[in-house]
Amino acid sequence: MRRYLILWFFVMAPLVLAAQQVTLDPYNYSVDKYLNISNCAVVSAHPLASKAGVLIMQQGGNAIDAAIATQLALAVVYPQAGNLGGGGFLVAHTKNGDNITLDYRETAPAAAHRDMYLDANGVAQTRKSLDGHLAAGVPGTVAGLFAAHKHARLPFAKLIAPAILMAEKGFVITAAEAAGLNRQRESFLRLNTQPTAFVKNEPWKKGDTLIQKELAHTLQLISAKGMKGFYEGETAQKVVAEMKRGNGIITLDDLKNYQAKVRQPLLFTFAGYNILTMPLPSSGGIGMQQMLNMVEQYPLQQWGFHSAKSVQVMIEAERRAYADRAVFLGDQDFVKVPVKKLTDKKYARERMLSFTPGTASVSQNIAAGNIMPESTETTHLSVVDQQGNAVSVTTTLNSSYGCRVVAAGFILNNEMDDFSVKPGSPNIYGLVGAEANAIAPRKRMLSCMTPTIVMKENKPVLITGTPGGSTIITSMFQTLLNDLVFKLDASSTVNAPKFHHQWLPDVVEVEKDFPDSTALALEKMGYKIVKSNPIGRVELIKIHANGKIEAVGDKRGDDSAAGF
Ligand code: DON
Numbered sequence: 001m002r003r004y005l006i007l008w009f010f011v012m013a014p015l016v017l018a019a020q021q022v023t024l025d026p027y028n029y030s031v032d033k034y035l036n037i038s039n040c041a042v043v044s045a046h047p048l049a050s051k052a053g054v055l056i057m058q059q060g061g062n063a064i065d066a067a068i069a070t071q072l073a074l075a076v077v078y079p080q081a082g083n084l085g086g087g088g089f090l091v092a093h094t095k096n097g098d099n100i101t102l103d104y105r106e107t108a109p110a111a112a113h114r115d116m117y118l119d120a121n122g123v124a125q126t127r128k129s130l131d132g133h134l135a136a137g138v139p140g141t142v143a144g145l146f147a148a149h150k151h152a153r154l155p156f157a158k159l160i161a162p163a164i165l166m167a168e169k170g171f172v173i174t175a176a177e178a179a180g181l182n183r184q185r186e187s188f189l190r191l192n193t194q195p196t197a198f199v200k201n202e203p204w205k206k207g208d209t210l211i212q213k214e215l216a217h218t219l220q221l222i223s224a225k226g227m228k229g230f231y232e233g234e235t236a237q238k239v240v241a242e243m244k245r246g247n248g249i250i251t252l253d254d255l256k257n258y259q260a261k262v263r264q265p266l267l268f269t270f271a272g273y274n275i276l277t278m279p280l281p282s283s284g285g286i287g288m289q290q291m292l293n294m295v296e297q298y299p300l301q302q303w304g305f306h307s308a309k310s311v312q313v314m315i316e317a318e319r320r321a322y323a324d325r326a327v328f329l330g331d332q333d334f335v336k337v338p339v340k341k342l343t344d345k346k347y348a349r350e351r352m353l354s355f356t357p358g359t360a361s362v363s364q365n366i367a368a369g370n371i372m373p374e375s376t377e378t379t380h381l382s383v384v385d386q387q388g389n390a391v392s393v394t395t396t397l398n399s400s401y402g403c404r405v406v407a408a409g410f411i412l413n414n415e416m417d418d419f420s421v422k423p424g425s426p427n428i429y430g431l432v433g434a435e436a437n438a439i440a441p442r443k444r445m446l447s448c449m450t451p452t453i454v455m456k457e458n459k460p461v462l463i464t465g466t467p468g469g470s471t472i473i474t475s476m477f478q479t480l481l482n483d484l485v486f487k488l489d490a491s492s493t494v495n496a497p498k499f500h501h502q503w504l505p506d507v508v509e510v511e512k513d514f515p516d517s518t519a520l521a522l523e524k525m526g527y528k529i530v531k532s533n534p535i536g537r538v539e540l541i542k543i544h545a546n547g548k549i550e551a552v553g554d555k556r557g558d559d560s561a562a563g564f
Pocket residue numbers: 377378379396397398399400415418446447448449466467468469470472
């Protein structure tokens with residue numbers, strides 16, 4: 001402990017000294033659900049990661065520096081989704097008015113093929129795209145962080161220092177983390193060929209210290225060698241050796257060839273606001289735009305928040321957007337996607353012609369829109385700095401703790417399950433897909449992640465995003481409506497109960513605290529209502545015209561705001 005404190009002081013002294021309001025103590029921290037401040041803020045899934053980001057801004061870093069430091073810290077303190085072995089999307093709006101969208105989604109390994117998860121009879125072996133080595137896509141996160149670093153101010157070594165320290169010397173885990181690790185104990189043991197830091201003899205409990213020496217070593221290699229510290233040399237060799245031991249297919253070439261991509265931002269208007277969000281290979285931006293387009297013609301505010309009338313229209317918009325997603329969306333580098341038509345406001349109105357107020361549509365009759373081909377456990381963080389740079393990042397290993405295989409100290413994703421392993425065969429989130437999202441070598445699997453920035457007169461007013469698999473798009477749709485149309489306060493925008501329809505299965509999921517009276521009214525219209533697990537864990541930063549910042553971490557997890 002004494003040695004730890006001394007080392008802590010030397011590595012972190014400049015950060016701690018610079019911090020007036022925020023300090024980082026991995027042995028003693030608490031969750032902050034709401035802050036009302038005026039300079040800068042980070043909201044993420046873990047208090048230590050949010051604080052790491054703010055400390056970097058106190059040291060002179062901008063919002064991109066903070067977003068990088070927060071992601072690296074999450075890779076240590078939030079192993080279920082924060083990651084080196086996964087991928088993500090970054091959306092940013094700079095103080096100079098530039099919009100940035102970075103895609104560091106995983107890719108299918110070169111040896112992947114369309115039917116790799118089908119047995120001899122053509123039946124989908126769904127666990128194979130979820131558990132173990134074969135489920136992993138080629139990780140994109142580290143390439144993404146370096147692509148983002150072009151817009152940062154501080155040296156990368158400084159941004160990674162808090163993560164290295166917390167991996168090397170450990171941090172105290174929350175009750176939720178302890179429960180998560182205990183749930184996966186059997187999987188970690190079964191799916192790994194070597195011991196990992198995530199299993200110990202006794203069950204984990206709140207207050208235990210998680211030390212990740214091998215991860216610290218990998219982080220140090222990245223700090224010293226940059227991207228090559230991950231995609232080549234010792235780390236890459238360790239990943240490939242683990243792949244060979246466990247019959248995985250990721251090769252040294254797959255790692256060396258991985259590239260993050262700068263995408264053309266998806267920008268559209270809704271209710272007088274400019275929405276900046278992620279284009280393909282996320283289906284989230286397009287899906288959210290379609291839903292907003294479809295409800296724009298209805299007087300939702302007048303009908304009221306959570307009134308049966310408003311909720312019905314929103315459900316029907318969700319149903320139709322998810323139907324289109326299943327058929328049309330996939331990696332645009334590989335398939336043609338009719339984005340222009342799908343996101344057209346006139347098309348949205350046509351899609352709603354089949355909507356009957358007071359009566360549930362039936363998914364079987366809705367199907368995807370009629371379009372002629374055109375001439376093709378996740379976690380979110382929101383950041384704003386004192387200059388007004390805004391960053392919104394969603395990153396993932398897919399399901400909790402990914403494929404649970406650990407290599408070079410980090411957990412690998414099971415993102416291959418986001419491909420459509422067979423047309424019509426649902427993935428872990430019940431999503432179905434078709435040819436557009438079929439597996440092909442080096443292709444990116446379709447995502448729902450929807451990091452978003454809402455702007456008024458070219459200035460960010462909301463920075464938001466969420467995990468939640470298929471529910472991400474509806475969570476973002478409802479978060480935007482909660483603020484922009486229903487005018488809820490910032491905490492209620494995040495914490496109000498949500499509902500979700502994804503075309504198939506043809507049911508409406510509602511959170512436990514969703515109003516019974518509305519659920520009953522919907523049942524009378526013919527909707528099948530089922531109670532769901534919590535939907536989404538939204539991180540929201542709201543920036544007011546007078547410069548005040550509200551930062552809200554979702555009540556549904558350990559999500560926590562930091563700032564001053
Ligand atoms: O990219 C996607 O859409 C999924 N892999 C996201 C997974 C997710 O949100 C899990 N968290 N609850």
